[in-house]
């Protein structure tokens with residue numbers, strides 16, 4: 001327990017009496033803002049204070065009680081003339097220290113003139129930069145949070161701001177151990193030292209553990225996590241999760257073999273960003289008209305369909321040189337397929353041809369829907385395995401989790417609490433540093449889950465993500481630009497695109513209202529040195545300063561700022577929901593998303609049997625460990641905050657608060673429309689229904 005003292009720093013000195021409402025120290029054990037208590041203080045001053053510039057909270061030891069972290073939401077001050085001033089805080093106060101708060105009115109650095117306030121901004125950022133330090137995890141990776149610095153903070157060590165952090169590969173791995181009941185090693189030390197302001201709340205942690213433990217122990221007891229060898233029958237896979245079936249997972253189990261469902265997943269599955277429209281075939285995929293004529297039917301040909309813009313390609317080139325790994329002591333296999341698809345006159349997307357390598361030739365036959373059933377199924381399953389690798393590592397982990405971590409870090413390090421962009425973005429960074437730290441400690445660590453279930457292992461993951469980042473562009477990052485560049489604006493029943501564009505537009509409208517309020521002209525953007533440092537830090541640390549990425553290193557106009565902020569908020573919320581929430585739905589039927597392949601890709605046709613198919617799919621323990629992860633990450637643990645909900649009132653002015661209300665109204669209408677559309681669908685698409693989208697990447 002500790003005591004709290006409040007000090008008011010004001011502009012002028014006069015006689016007055018002030019009422020302060022301060023959140024009372026709640027309870028031990030970081031239970032977050034869930035318990036809300038308010039303490040009222042009357043502060044009598046010998047003189048009138050005038051405008052309050054800063055409010056200082058001192059947290060001190062109380063008698064002999066031990067140190068307790070407190071969560072302070074905000075302080076409300078009623079002035080002698082009856083007006084109320086809010087001082088947003090929304091932070092854990094750990095240890096005995098002083099926190100200085102400014103009134104809630106957002107201010108850019110250009111709007112501050114008083115040296116006291118300019119100095120306060122500077123000191124606030126210095127302290128944050130000391131606390132949140134960048135770490136190089138692997139060459140070519142976006143930089144991430146260095147959790148070891150929190151350990152140092154707690155032991156009150158002093159350190160230089162320029163301290164360089166080690167790479168993950170040089171870390172001491174002695175704390176990386178097996179935990180009873182779990183199929184992989186866990187890097188325990190890195191989980192123990194999170195700074196309280198970025199740590200999961202007790203509710204969220206408990207919810208994650210309650211989701212994980214019964215599922216993991218259930219599989220352990222049934223021997224599934226330890227059973228090596230092939231599945232004996234495909235049907236046995238149905239029984240892994242007898243109690244975790246969803247409407248979609250059942251639908252997938254029924255329809256996974258169908259070509260139309262294979263095509264559907266490119267539009268509305270967990271990786272809806274792969275298709276590019278072709279105007280001509282690439283030379284590395286020598287599909288002829290004769291090959292596809294039986295499927296195209298009379299009255300058309302491949303060339304005509306190319307000219308109509310009805311031919312699409314999913315190219316897994318990035319896997320061509322991925323390192324390959326061993327699972328259960330056996331060599332695994334990876335390939336880099338090319339999958340050609342056709343949008344038929346009924347508006348259904350169908351696979352036309354699959355080549356399982358980037359190099360054409362007699363050893364890489366082009367598989368066709370007219371081939372025998374098992375050959376065609378095996379070729380499609382190889383593509384689904386490639387989808388798994390590209391989706392999990394790049395679309396999901398790199399492009400949402402890791403990039404959003406870098407946005408979160410830059411926001412914490414470069415923008416003070418009173419900055420309008422800090423107020424706008426902070427809710428969209430909630431728990432991202434924590435979930436990524438958990439992922440690094442359980443999935444990406446040596447002998448972690450990625451090493452236990454994927455054919456490329458941790459080394460392959462590092463290769464894929466660094467190669468992915470080296471090719472990632474600002475166009476890919478901005479949904480409308482990406483859809484246009486990929487030529488997929490007119491494909492029917494592309495619900496990810498339709499819902500995503502509506503949400504993008506709603507975010508854009510909201511952001512442009514906020515931006516126009518605080519940045520009325522180009523000069524305001526250009527002269528905001530904190531904003532420019534923030535963009536520059538993202539460019540340098542997330543995109544490694546690569547000019548060809550097209551990401552800005554500087555922003556010049558309010559329009560550029562609106563686009564950039566819209567893209568960040570969209571990717572932290574909607575994009576993560578689109579590529580995260582369906583992992584169990586689409587992956588629980590393992591043959592639809594195998595994490596590894598145990599036989600080389602076929603070099604001839606006509607040899608596939610059900611036995612060889614089962615010998616190619618992952619073993620029982622590999623399958624079950626992976627499905628355990630899918631189950632866990634497909635549901636947001638409790639303590640959720642859906643898109644557009646801002647219970648922490650960082651903005652206190654009327655204009656931004658009205659913009660928030662309008663944003664919420666717009667999202668509610670989008671939700672209504674999505675739900676109405678879904679009524680008529682055999683397989684509803686709900687991943688982008690706003691109430692089901694989390695504000696931030698937090699699982």
Ligand SMILES: CCCCC/C=C\C/C=C\C=C\[C@@H](C/C=C\CCCC(=O)O)OO
Nearest residue numbers: 392393397435438439442450628629633699
């Ligand atoms: C089997 C027990 C695992 C416990 C892990 C608990 C929570 C997971 C924490 C974070 C997950 C984050 C992301 C991970 C996504 C992709 C990683 C790559 C996976 C792969 O290649 O297999 O999910 O939301």
Ligand SMILES: [Fe+2]
Nearest residue numbers: 401580633699
């Ligand atoms: Fe995720």
